[in-house]
Amino acid sequence: MQDDKIVGVCAEVASELFGRLGYQVELTYVGPWKRCQQMIESGEVDLNICSFSNDQRKRYSVFSQTPMASNENALFMRKGDYFDYTGLDSLDDKFVGLVRGVSLGNEIDIHLQQKSHVIRAENYHRLFAMLKLKRIDAVIIGRQSGQHLLNLYGLNTDIVAATTPLVKGDLYFSMSKQSSYITLHHLTT
Known part of the structure; x- marks a missing residue:
């Protein structure tokens, strides 16, 4: 994190990928990990740029097919x-x-x-x-x-x-199933 923005490789990849699709990714820090997951689940946040995939998270989000990084x-x-x-x-x-x-x-x-x-x-x-x-x-x-x-x-x-x-394990983009951008998910896999 730098100031209030998320930085790093996953942030750069997300900005580049979605930028090529014509979208700007807002990389604002929204709080600790648990809160971020709750916001993905509720649809308050559209995209988590770096997440492990597990069955619980798959209930409320869709994961990119290709991992963004290994952790x-x-x-x-x-x-x-x-x-x-x-x-x-x-x-x-x-x-x-x-x-x-x-x-x-x-x-x-x-x-x-x-x-x-x-x-x-x-x-x-x-x-x-x-x-x-x-x-x-x-x-x-x-x-x-x-x-x-x-x-x-x-x-x-x-x-x-x-x-x-x-x-x-591998880290993925995960998009909220509640996101209005969910149709973009197939373009990021």
């Missing part, structure tokens, strides 16, 4: 307190940082809720600061985004990512 969520830890991520059991009794509203899928969400101590914050800057201060054991974020933020915050010498991803 790999990784576990970020302090270098001095690094532990191997070998599966969800590696997170048992750990203090794990997540941004409010972020879901990693039912299996991981349930495991974290039942076996870990999940600490939620409004942004990754706060979570990485907590990690550096040893208030939490790890932060979960997309590998590339996490590395970019570590560089931005000057923490890339203190914090590293586990080599094994927690979640790896």
